[in-house]
Amino acid sequence: xxxxxxxxWSYRGxxxxxxxxxxxxxxxxxxxxxxxxxVNPLAxxxxxxxxxxxxxxxxxxxxxxxYGYAIYLMAGSLAWNLFSEIINRxxxxxxxxxxxxxKMSFPRITLPVIVVGSSLLNNxxxxxxxxxxxxxxxxxxxxxxxxxxxxxxxxxxxxxxIGLILGVLNVFIRDVGQxxxxxxxxxxxxxxxxxxATIIPSYLRGTxxxxxxxxxxxxxxxxxxYAKAPDLGEIWLTATISVCLMIIGLFMFRRAAPEMVDAx
Amino acid sequence: xxxxxxxxxxxxxxxxASEFQRIAxxxxxxxxxxxxxxxxxxxxxxxxxxxxxxxxxxxxxGKSTLLKMITGTLQPTVGSIxxxxxxxxxxxxxxxxxxxxxxxxxxxHAAGLMGFTTAQIEGAMPDIEAFAEIGEYFDETVxxxxxxxxxxxxxxxxxxxxxxxxxxxxxxxxxxSYFQHKSFERIREFQEQGTSLLIVSHDRxxxxxxxxxxxxxxxxxxxxxxKPEEVMDYYNALISEKENATVTVQQLADxxxxxxxxxxxxxxxxxxxHNQSGQVVEYVSVGDAVSxxxxxxVNEAIPELVIGYLIxxxxxxxxxxxxxxxxxxxxxxxxxxxxxxxxxxxxxxxGVGSYSVAVALHxxxxxxxxxxxxxxxxxxxxxxxxxxxxxxxxxxxxxTVEINx
Numbered sequence: 001x002x003x004x005x006x007x008x009w010s011y012r013g014x015x016x017x018x019x020x021x022x023x024x025x026x027x028x029x030x031x032x033x034x035x036x037x038x039v040n041p042l043a044x045x046x047x048x049x050x051x052x053x054x055x056x057x058x059x060x061x062x063x064x065x066x067y068g069y070a071i072y073l074m075a076g077s078l079a080w081n082l083f084s085e086i087i088n089r090x091x092x093x094x095x096x097x098x099x100x101x102x103k104m105s106f107p108r109i110t111l112p113v114i115v116v117g118s119s120l121l122n123n124x125x126x127x128x129x130x131x132x133x134x135x136x137x138x139x140x141x142x143x144x145x146x147x148x149x150x151x152x153x154x155x156x157x158x159x160x161x162i163g164l165i166l167g168v169l170n171v172f173i174r175d176v177g178q179x180x181x182x183x184x185x186x187x188x189x190x191x192x193x194x195x196x197a198t199i200i201p202s203y204l205r206g207t208x209x210x211x212x213x214x215x216x217x218x219x220x221x222x223x224x225x226y227a228k229a230p231d232l233g234e235i236w237l238t239a240t241i242s243v244c245l246m247i248i249g250l251f252m253f254r255r256a257a258p259e260m261v262d263a264x
Numbered sequence: 265x266x267x268x269x270x271x272x273x274x275x276x277x278x279x280x281a282s283e284f285q286r287i288a289x290x291x292x293x294x295x296x297x298x299x300x301x302x303x304x305x306x307x308x309x310x311x312x313x314x315x316x317x318x319x320x321x322x323x324x325x326g327k328s329t330l331l332k333m334i335t336g337t338l339q340p341t342v343g344s345i346x347x348x349x350x351x352x353x354x355x356x357x358x359x360x361x362x363x364x365x366x367x368x369x370x371x372x373h374a375a376g377l378m379g380f381t382t383a384q385i386e387g388a389m390p391d392i393e394a395f396a397e398i399g400e401y402f403d404e405t406v407x408x409x410x411x412x413x414x415x416x417x418x419x420x421x422x423x424x425x426x427x428x429x430x431x432x433x434x435x436x437x438x439x440x441s442y443f444q445h446k447s448f449e450r451i452r453e454f455q456e457q458g459t460s461l462l463i464v465s466h467d468r469x470x471x472x473x474x475x476x477x478x479x480x481x482x483x484x485x486x487x488x489x490x491k492p493e494e495v496m497d498y499y500n501a502l503i504s505e506k507e508n509a510t511v512t513v514q515q516l517a518d519x520x521x522x523x524x525x526x527x528x529x530x531x532x533x534x535x536x537x538h539n540q541s542g543q544v545v546e547y548v549s550v551g552d553a554v555s556x557x558x559x560x561x562v563n564e565a566i567p568e569l570v571i572g573y574l575i576x577x578x579x580x581x582x583x584x585x586x587x588x589x590x591x592x593x594x595x596x597x598x599x600x601x602x603x604x605x606x607x608x609x610x611x612x613x614x615g616v617g618s619y620s621v622a623v624a625l626h627x628x629x630x631x632x633x634x635x636x637x638x639x640x641x642x643x644x645x646x647x648x649x650x651x652x653x654x655x656x657x658x659x660x661x662x663x664t665v666e667i668n669x
Contacts, residue, residue, distance in 0.1 A: 013385075014376030021373060025364040100360050105336035105351075106377050172283045255290035258339035262277055 007107030075224035076193030090163030098264035161245025321481035349428025501525030526637035
């Protein structure tokens, strides 16, 4: 583990320049360039808002803003986007870089770290864009936004943990790469992003609590929609699980790394 | 202290009945692989600073696996590799280049991948730009490059910092000849400063020109480690080896090693060099008319008999070679038991030095498909200059001079 960190530190320049390169290449040869990273999720929010606002908006308790539902959607997708981006990229990370890993000797840990950096950058830009939209819709930012820092870290830990485990498994069992997008889709609909948590029937609540993204997304809602501090009790549990998953993921990554090159 | 020590190295690819058993091993659960495929075993060698070693072997002999373990991308299953310095590999030039980035940005990325810090790369950037010699293209996106330009940048960055060990693939024969010379020059400079070279190639010339030692891999083990000439002769014999073929290696009186291989369906009885008056000679004067006489014996029914010879200089570099296939005088369906004498008459327009002659009996235009007998160092002769003005080099090409002033 110490060797991993030392390798990462000596390659810090490479990690930073890779994150910048990923960002720069997004701008290459397209008019709006990096704006598409923001336009895409916002367009999705707009579509949901347009179609579902009449059905679901009335069910948002404690919201006076007429655009409350749109804000609710955006808050949830901010968390979900980061989570699904990390998992989707990790899933094929080692397969995509198989050739590089076979030919060049460099600390493998840089690959997942670059993805985290790049996803965080995207997420920050999305947050800025959303805050602008919030302001337009009459929801002003407050100091509560600072809560997003630990919340984002929890999402990253959860995403890295699950993503690393799945990414490593996918090298050896390629079915993983096919089944995960389906599972992610299911998880998306089992997380209160599009609909308020209150419409979930009580007999399902126990099952929903097993979803670690449930408490994180709820916390995002608390901070961004209801302007209140999140429920620490649930967040602690999720954060602990996330960190455990991350440790398992890193452990598997480290153990599997030598064989990974053989299998690629 | 050696620069590189490879001890009892072995690599096995493991197959498990189910991938879940493989996963179980990560968690230290006992599970046995259903199959172990050893691609390399018991590899032992070491490299001293400044040495140049050629690694030869047929496809699948384990060359790439060995190099990957030395560079550190593959982990050995058993044994160890101890490296006393930085290793750079010119194996896949342009690996990881992003076509949407400029040459300069790609240099940053590639050098970063090699483990250099931003400050180090910035310091080396002017040198890299100057070495690549692609002018303003250096700040254009790589997708606008020709493949040659991309190779130039890739080579410049791969050799921007002198490594302790440089691994060179035969694929280095890319780019125009000007840049090839330039890259070889740089490799030579590195070697003079103490860099060890590991060269993978099938090209006999390159190995003998650059290396002072060669290692022959076959079936995952080192079967020969020695002087490039000796190893290449053995390799040559090996690639023509057939089921009932034999390879014999014997030490000659002067300490050099002779390799004889082939199926023995036809054999070389005698090889000798004669002067104009028919006497056997060992010393030949520059420009003398000589005759190389080879007697071959046909032992079994064979479709055709072609004889070829190759004159090599003292370093083993080919000077001249031909065969009766090229000269349109091969013998079709020779009778078993027949003895054929060949006389190759030529003028010894060679520079001063020692030369060896390899003789081969085979079918078609080369010895790979059907090799009856291949005999390296069948004959050694010396060229002396007794009648001509002094000159240097391998060939005698006396010019006439016109001076206009």
